[in-house]
Amino acid sequence: MSAWLDSLTGWLTAHPEGLGLAIFLTACIECLAVLGVILPGGVLMFALAAMAGSGVLSLGQTLLLGYVGGLLGDALSYTLGRHFHQGIRRLPVLRHHPEWLIGAEVYFQRYGIASLLLGRYIGPLRPMLPMIAGMLDMPLPRFILVCLLSAAGWATAYLLPGWATGAALRLPLPQGFWSEAGIVLAVLAVVLGLIAQASLRRQRWTTALSAGLCLASLGALLLGWSRLHELDQGLLALFQTQRHASLDWLMVLITSLGDTRNLLCAGALLGLLLLAARQRRAALFTVLTLLGTALSNSTLKALFARSRPEVLLEPLQSYSLPSGHSSSAFAFFLVLGVLAGCGQPPRMRLTWLLLAGLPALTIALSRVYLGVHWPTDIIAGALLAGGLCAASLTLVQHRQPLEPLNPQIWWLILPLCLALLAAIASWALPDALVLYRYR
Structure with a gap:
């Protein structure tokens, strides 16, 4: 064979x-x-x-x-x-x-x-x-x-996992890579599977379960990240083999979209627009998720003080665990996914969350491509955002579910928020290109 x-x-x-x-x-x-x-x-x-x-x-x-x-x-x-x-x-x-x-x-x-x-x-x-x-x-x-x-999202979601698997099999990966990768993938699969099953069965405690599973998995990762060294080294090496000058500027632009300050600005605009549309509980959910994620991320970075990969000519001075770009991107887009799925059947809510996760995942992966985060950093950021998003939703929906947003509201908030992100990222792109210089 x-x-x-x-x-x-x-x-x-x-x-x-x-x-x-x-x-x-x-x-x-x-x-x-x-x-x-x-x-x-x-x-x-x-x-x-x-x-x-x-x-x-x-x-x-x-x-x-x-x-x-x-x-x-x-x-x-x-x-x-x-x-x-x-x-x-x-x-x-x-x-x-x-x-x-x-x-x-x-x-x-x-x-x-x-x-x-x-x-x-x-x-x-x-x-x-x-x-x-x-x-x-x-x-x-x-x-x-x-x-x-x-x-574009469909091709990436269906082909990227297979391509990455084939590329990983080709590389001389560190001993222990596959066992560590299997453990991480198994945990993520169990977490996502339990959340999806509870949602499809319309369990009332689905959001609380989601928060608990994500935060428990985050805790396990934060305690055991030092034992995933081979996984981090192997995946980082895999991404670095795909570096190309024509792709660098695009990845820098994508990563600029996920800057925490940029996404907090977009989140503030989203909250104000929701308040203007008299959607106070949706605005509260947005603020709790984005601010909670940003503050928690800063606290965890200072607590674990993990060094970044030595890929850039002038490595960034801040710590890397969890990834601020990953946590902010997942928090912002998951908020949009949750609001889009309000009042819809479980399968549609899950589909909206899947769709919302694609741009966040793209931003997170750009951090590994640029060599400024370890793969476990972006996983930790995603788990942090998912856990706090679910916890905020549980708190806001304690008495009754969030009401669906009127389609006219979406035609207002979505273009304005995305336009603000694009404008800020374009303005910051020249400085970012200078910052992300490779060895």
Whole structure:
């Protein structure tokens, strides 16, 4: 078996276009109406990405192929729905499985544009929703814009884990790396699994359980981070192999978005807008989460006094555990995810949180890429933010759940907060590029 894998890897290394085509077609079919429901695309994309990460394709090439393939699948599905309209119901496969079409149609009519953003992460809905959008005559420019945004997060979420696994298998990692990685992944999987299960069962104590699990896991990590040295060294080395001059400026821009001061400014604006919209409890939840996370992060950094990696020419003087960028980013975007999911079914609330976690994860990973944080730093930051977000929500919802925000409020707060973040990050970018200079 090992010899067969070695020969396959050797052939792919010599013919990377074959693997690239496979990733492109798999991503396309995974997003293609009807076929995407049948194909086990998630498993195939992980396996193909792992092969790509073994040295055949770079991370950028892998993500780009998956992204473009997903967009093509969306476009074909939309065209199919636009051409056949209601006649699509008479297609042989859909005559035998009308529930595929009915479920996607109800979902689209209920959530509109948001369904294309969220439904991409729900297996049976992903390939059907673009076809429904075409069938119901969604304007093409709007469909293109939404798909350009949603496909980027989807390609990253589906391909990055597999590519990182393949790259890790290729590197000469420290002894003990895989055992430490297995322990950390197992703990995170159990925490997320228990939270998801409690939420789907509509347990009243779900938020309190989430806070307890996240903070308990954070406590275990803070006590045991010194025993995860091989994991930190191995993952940091993996990220450093992907450094490229053309990518550095983008990572610096992303990391500037996650600066604690920037996100506190955006959070203050969010709180003021919520107060102006008479959403006092939502504003209180926002302030408790963001301020609590910032103060707790500063306290823990001073308490553990962990040194940063020696990657920059002039290492930052502050301590690294937990990552302030990671905790602030997860706190801010989780707040948005919680507010977006208020009053919706459990599956939708979880999907909103998943979607909110993607930009926060991107900011956190940029810190490891830039070499200013250890991987366990960003994990600790995410757990801190998740725990305090859940604790704040438990406190605010002690008597009754938060009320859903009016869509008109979202059209006000989301563009303004994101525009403020982008403006601050762009203004700080020149200084940040000078600061993050490599050895």
